[in-house]
Amino acid sequence: MPQPKSPQTVAAANGIATDSAFKAVAPPVHLSSSYAFDGFGRAGRYDYTRSGNPTRDLLADTLAKLEAGAGAVVVSSGMAAIDLVLSSLEPGDLVVAPHDCYAGTWRLLSARRAKRQFEVRFVDQTDGEALAAAMACGPRLVLIESPSNPLMRIVDIREIAAQARSAGAKVVVDNTFLSPALQQPLRLGADFVVHSTTKYLNGHSDVVGGAVVAANPADVEALASWANVTGVTGAPFDAYLTLRGLRTLFARVERQQQTAAELAGFLQRHPAVKAVHYPGLRTHPGHEIAIAQQRGFGAMLSFEISSGVEGVRRFCGAIEVFTLAESLGGVESLVAHPATMTHVSMSADVRRAAGIGENLLRLSVGLESKADLEADLARGLEASASG
Numbered sequence: 001m002p003q004p005k006s007p008q009t010v011a012a013a014n015g016i017a018t019d020s021a022f023k024a025v026a027p028p029v030h031l032s033s034s035y036a037f038d039g040f041g042r043a044g045r046y047d048y049t050r051s052g053n054p055t056r057d058l059l060a061d062t063l064a065k066l067e068a069g070a071g072a073v074v075v076s077s078g079m080a081a082i083d084l085v086l087s088s089l090e091p092g093d094l095v096v097a098p099h100d101c102y103a104g105t106w107r108l109l110s111a112r113r114a115k116r117q118f119e120v121r122f123v124d125q126t127d128g129e130a131l132a133a134a135m136a137c138g139p140r141l142v143l144i145e146s147p148s149n150p151l152m153r154i155v156d157i158r159e160i161a162a163q164a165r166s167a168g169a170k171v172v173v174d175n176t177f178l179s180p181a182l183q184q185p186l187r188l189g190a191d192f193v194v195h196s197t198t199k200y201l202n203g204h205s206d207v208v209g210g211a212v213v214a215a216n217p218a219d220v221e222a223l224a225s226w227a228n229v230t231g232v233t234g235a236p237f238d239a240y241l242t243l244r245g246l247r248t249l250f251a252r253v254e255r256q257q258q259t260a261a262e263l264a265g266f267l268q269r270h271p272a273v274k275a276v277h278y279p280g281l282r283t284h285p286g287h288e289i290a291i292a293q294q295r296g297f298g299a300m301l302s303f304e305i306s307s308g309v310e311g312v313r314r315f316c317g318a319i320e321v322f323t324l325a326e327s328l329g330g331v332e333s334l335v336a337h338p339a340t341m342t343h344v345s346m347s348a349d350v351r352r353a354a355g356i357g358e359n360l361l362r363l364s365v366g367l368e369s370k371a372d373l374e375a376d377l378a379r380g381l382e383a384s385a386s387g
C-alpha cells in the first residue's frame with residue numbers, strides 16, 4: 001500500500017506518470033464517449049462517458065483526497081453539485097440554509113421549494129437562537145457556507161455539524177471560497193463538501209464545473225448513481241483543464257491570500273472606506289473561529305465605500321487593474337458589485353436582510369503585483385470620493 005501523501009503533493013502530482021499506454025508523465029485526456037467491450041457480455045472498466053471517464057475519475061480521486069473524503073462526483077457546474085446533494089430529499093423534508101447564502105443557491109432552494117420538492121428555512125447561522133429553533137424543526141439537511149458570500153461571515157462548522165447530527169440531519173458545506181488548501185469541512189464533521197470548481201480549484205477562469213465530495217462511501221455511490229441517471233456529470237476536457245489548474249492550487253492560494261491580507265489593511269486605513277470585511281482582520285467578528293478551523297484567511301474580501309452607490313460608480317470607472325466582473329478565484333483580480341451583479345437574483349428585501357448594501361464591493365484578489373493592485377484601489381477610492 002502506498003503511503004498517504006500530503007495535500008500539496010496530491011494537488012501537484014496525483015496521477016502523474018501512471019499512464020499505462022505510453023508512460024506519459026501528464027495524465028492524458030480521454031475524450032472518447034464510448035469504450036470497447038473485452039468480448040461478448042464482458043464490459044471493461046469503462047463503457048460510456050456519462051457513467052464513467054478516466055480523466056474525470058482522476059479529477060474526482062484528486063478532489064476526494066484533498067478533502068479527505070471517501071470519493072467525489074464531478075459535475076458540470078457548482079449549481080449542479082448543490083442540486084445533486086439535494087436529490088436525496090423527499091417532499092416534506094426540511095433544508096436549513098444560511099440567509100446570506102450564494103444567490104444561485106438561494107434561487108435553486110427557493111425554486112425547488114416553490115415546486116414543493118422540499119421545505120427550506122433560511123436562517124442567520126451566526127444567531128444561536130435562530131439556528132437552534134431551525135434545528136428543532138428536524139431538518140434532513142443543513143447547508144453551511146463559511147466564509148459567506150459576499151460579507152465573509154464565519155460560522156463554527158464543527159459546532160453546527162454537531163448540532164445537525166443530534167437533530168438527525170446531514171451537513172453539506174460549500175467550500176468554494178477557501179478550497180481544501182485552506183479548509184477541510186469533512187474533518188470538522190460535515191458529511192458533504194460541494195465546490196464550484198469554476199473558482200479556486202480550476203483557478204484560471206476558463207471552465208465552469210462542480211464537484212461533491214462525500215465522507216461516506218454509500219453516499220458517494222448514491223451521488224454517482226444519480227449523476228449518471230440525470231446526466232449531470234462533467235465533460236472530460238473540463239476535467240482535464242481543472243486538473244491542470246489544480247496542480248498549482250496551493251502556490252496560488254498562498255500568494256493570493258498574502259496579497260489580500262495586505263490590501264485589506266490598506267482599505268481599512270483608507271478614509272474613503274466605511275468598512276472592510278476580511279476574516280484576517282482582528283476586528284472581524286469571525287476572526288478567532290477562522291483561526292481555529294481554517295489554514296489561512298483566503299483571498300476574498302469585501303468593503304463598503306463611504307460615498308454610497310455613486311461613489312461605487314466612480315470607483316468602477318477609475319480602476320485599471322481590477323476587472324469589473326462576476327466570479328472569483330482566478331489568477332486575475334476581479335471586483336464585483338453584489339447588489340447589481342452576483343446577488344441580483346435575490347429579492348431586494350432578502351438582500352437587505354442579509355446586509356448586502358448598495359455601497360458594497362467584493363474583491364477576488366489574483367496574482368498581480370501587490371503594488372499595482374494597491375495603486376488601483378487608491379485610484380478608484382480617490383475617484384469615489386471626488387463626487
Ligand SMILES: *Cc1c(COP(=O)(O)O)cnc(C)c1O
Nearest residue numbers: 077078079102174176196198209
Ligand atoms: C460560483 C459559486 C457557486 C455556483 O457555481 P457555478 O460553477 O457558477 O455553478 C456556488 N457556491 C459558491 C460559493 C460560488 O461562489
